[in-house]
Amino acid sequence: MKRRRLLLAIPGLLALAAPAAWGCGVCVEDKVAATYDHAVLQRAAANGQLVMFCGVTGRADAARLRQAAASVRGLDRASVRVSAQPAALSFALDPRRQSPRHAVAALQRALPPGTQVELIKLAGADGLQTAAAARGKR
Secondary structure (H helix, E strand, C coil): CHHHHHHHHHHHHHHHHCCCCCCCCCCHHHHHHHHCCHHHHHHHHHCCCEEEEEEEECCCCHHHHHHHHHCCCCEEEEEEEEECCCCEEEEEECCCCCCHHHHHHHHHHHCCCCCEEEEEEEEECCEEEEHHHHHHHC
């Protein structure tokens, strides 16, 4: 009987001892979650803007990413969100002033050599979509 209780208790004890689940920072969802701000999405939708989620690789700290973002035409500077780990950036963009593709190119030009920026998700009034789906629509 004691052995049976012990066997029944083992799964519960293992669950208590399991480490907390953390995002690894590799997948797109981790990068989006690191820079997601619901208030920014709501404000952007109300203003006819798109929210761009970008992955970043290379040497660029948060201050440099913010500085580069400030130089992009049509970007709402108050919407910029930066994450160091995982390296990611998000911001609202007025698509009437510049396309998402051109905004990423402008951001790329403003960053130091060896730093890469990639559009990974795009959010508009119709919701969050992958960058590939967004490219097909725009």
